[in-house]
Amino acid sequence: MFFNEEYETLPRPALEALQLKRLQSTLERVYANVPFYKASFDAAGVTPSVVTHLEDLQKLPFTTKQNMRDSYPYALFAAPMEDIVRIHASSGTTGKPTVVGYTLKDINNWSELMARSFVSAGAHKGDIIHNAYGYGLFTGGLGAHYGAERLGASVIPISGGNTKRQIMIMQDFGSTVLTCTPSYSLFMAEEAKAEGIDFRNLKLRVGIFGAEPWSEAMRGEIEEKLNLAAIDIYGLSEIMGPGVAIECIEAKKGLHIWEDHFIPEIINPDTGQRVAEGEFGELVITTITKQGIPLIRYRTRDITSLTYEPCICGRTHARISRMSGRSDDMLIIRGVNVFPSQIEAVLVSIEGIEPHYMLVVDRVGTLDTLEVQVEVNEQLFSDEIKVLQSLSRRVEKEIKDMLGVTCTAKLVEPKTIQRSEGKAKRVTDNRKL
Amino acid sequence: MKVEQISIFIENKSGRLAEITRILGEAEINIRALSLADTSDFGILRLIVNDGAKATTVLKEAGFTVSKTEVVAVEVPDRPGGLSAILQTLDRETINVEYMYAFVERCGGNAVIIFRFDETDKAIAALEAHNFSMLEGSRLYNM
Numbered sequence: 001m002f003f004n005e006e007y008e009t010l011p012r013p014a015l016e017a018l019q020l021k022r023l024q025s026t027l028e029r030v031y032a033n034v035p036f037y038k039a040s041f042d043a044a045g046v047t048p049s050v051v052t053h054l055e056d057l058q059k060l061p062f063t064t065k066q067n068m069r070d071s072y073p074y075a076l077f078a079a080p081m082e083d084i085v086r087i088h089a090s091s092g093t094t095g096k097p098t099v100v101g102y103t104l105k106d107i108n109n110w111s112e113l114m115a116r117s118f119v120s121a122g123a124h125k126g127d128i129i130h131n132a133y134g135y136g137l138f139t140g141g142l143g144a145h146y147g148a149e150r151l152g153a154s155v156i157p158i159s160g161g162n163t164k165r166q167i168m169i170m171q172d173f174g175s176t177v178l179t180c181t182p183s184y185s186l187f188m189a190e191e192a193k194a195e196g197i198d199f200r201n202l203k204l205r206v207g208i209f210g211a212e213p214w215s216e217a218m219r220g221e222i223e224e225k226l227n228l229a230a231i232d233i234y235g236l237s238e239i240m241g242p243g244v245a246i247e248c249i250e251a252k253k254g255l256h257i258w259e260d261h262f263i264p265e266i267i268n269p270d271t272g273q274r275v276a277e278g279e280f281g282e283l284v285i286t287t288i289t290k291q292g293i294p295l296i297r298y299r300t301r302d303i304t305s306l307t308y309e310p311c312i313c314g315r316t317h318a319r320i321s322r323m324s325g326r327s328d329d330m331l332i333i334r335g336v337n338v339f340p341s342q343i344e345a346v347l348v349s350i351e352g353i354e355p356h357y358m359l360v361v362d363r364v365g366t367l368d369t370l371e372v373q374v375e376v377n378e379q380l381f382s383d384e385i386k387v388l389q390s391l392s393r394r395v396e397k398e399i400k401d402m403l404g405v406t407c408t409a410k411l412v413e414p415k416t417i418q419r420s421e422g423k424a425k426r427v428t429d430n431r432k433l
Numbered sequence: 434m435k436v437e438q439i440s441i442f443i444e445n446k447s448g449r450l451a452e453i454t455r456i457l458g459e460a461e462i463n464i465r466a467l468s469l470a471d472t473s474d475f476g477i478l479r480l481i482v483n484d485g486a487k488a489t490t491v492l493k494e495a496g497f498t499v500s501k502t503e504v505v506a507v508e509v510p511d512r513p514g515g516l517s518a519i520l521q522t523l524d525r526e527t528i529n530v531e532y533m534y535a536f537v538e539r540c541g542g543n544a545v546i547i548f549r550f551d552e553t554d555k556a557i558a559a560l561e562a563h564n565f566s567m568l569e570g571s572r573l574y575n576m
Contacts, residue, residue: 381499
């Protein structure tokens with residue numbers, strides 16, 4: 001089943017011709033309208049005219065998250081503000097978030113790609129879509145919502161949280177499709193079980209899970225405990241939001257990236273050179289239809305591989321493999337993006353805490369846990385238990401307030417955290433995904 | 434009237450107490466009294482020793498976090514109600530006891546209790562006013 005059969009099954013030569021035309025038009029537009037790209041292209045000694053074939057994309061410089069931060073809030077926008085109808089921003093960052101703007105056409109394209117994604121996952125008009133992605137600045141909730149409406153399904157905009165109510169509504173409203181993070185789906189199933197509700201008896205048929213890394217083993221567990229087809233979806237707010245790529249229910253083997261809107265590349269994160277098809281590396285995406293904030297060769301920092309092999313579903317769009325990690329140190333904890341440097345910034349803002357810390361990430365049951373280990377030096381130490389306990393609570397609260405992630409603070413003896421020899425090891429990730 | 438106590442931070446993992454007592458033993462430091470306060474994650478070992486300065490130095494060299502605290506050693510008559518009389522006095526004066534523990538040795542016929550108050554000087558004055566006997570640090574360290 002397709003949502004837009006013509007475009008989803010466009011023969012490769014036609015698809016690539018369309019990509020080139022859209023790429024060239026995007027390049028002209030950003031070079032003329034966005035000072036950052038003018039400067040970046042000029043510094044690399046290139047102009048939009050160097051791109052006469054798709055292969056020429058490699059001649060252009062990369063765009064990074066830092067470039068986006070430096071352009072806060074609107075400097076990378078390629079459309080005038082009066083044409084921007086929606087603004088989203090990345091969640092949970094210290095300092096400034098990463099801001100993206102959408103024109104009406106961008107919203108329409110996003111809705112279509114998300115509708116395509118729903119169909120690829122096996123959803124259709126008539127489904128009742130229980131959308132438990134967060135609504136707000138985060139792109140997950142509204143992105144899935146608009147796609148569900150475009151599809152013509154009934155969408156329940158439940159957003160995240162309040163698990164008991166989620167379960168009641170899923171049961172009473174007869175939800176057939178669930179969208180949330182994979183770990184939250186398992187958490188809900190456990191909570192339901194505790195209340196005597198077996199998820200396998202609900203009407204759920206399809207689950208569309210994303211916003212955090214998961215594995216084939218976890219898919220098996222979800223499908224068994226929730227009795228639905230669990231589909232992996234990929235997206236990031238910088239590029240669009242959810243619906244950049246998704247698995248098809250026919251194969252469940254790799255995520256089709258909508259190539260009539262995005263050009264994917266896989267590079268070696270150290271050299272910046274492309275790797276061979278099928279090899280793992282960092283995903284780089286160029287947007288070729290976006291008006292609000294087009295991005296040229298955006299380094300996602302997500303590690304994956306790319307294949308152009310034909311898929312049994314009939315879609316001609318390339319597939320990326322399940323995300324296998326990050327080329328930077330970003331952690332995804334319960335769907336919240338966290339950089340160790342952000343936690344460090346919170347810690348050093350607390351008087352007396354030295355920047356020697358260790359983050360231990362684990363998964364207890366179905367939910368991620370974060371332990372922040374802080375060394376107790378003489379300045380922090382007290383002979384009274386209550387003083388040290390209030391220090392722990394303060395660390396936990398400030399991290400929650402600043403980053404939106406719940407953690408437990410653990411006080412450790414001085415010098416027990418490894419000192420940096422070159423690059424300090426700040427994170428132990430014990431999650432077995 | 435104040436007595437010097439040293440406090441040491443210990444993580445809740447095996448062998449830490451053994452390590453501290455080994456270091457003190459090798460430095461020929463004698464522990465006169467101790468108390469261990471603990472939570473599920475960490476503990477605070479509080480010691481009164483015969484040479485606080487030396488103990489602090491050797492423990493810091495071994496990488497421990499050590500701090501000094503002033504506490505008060507009060508003689509408590511070794512009979513029913515002995516401790517109660519002291520605590521009632523402190524309560525009337527609205528002085529809070531942060532923690533307390535017993536000294537190993539007796540002093541004459543009396544027990545010795547180590548007190549950590551929220552207001553040390555006020556506590557000493559109140560105890561003196563009510564004729565409770567307190568021990569000097571120098572005497573305590575070498576008892």
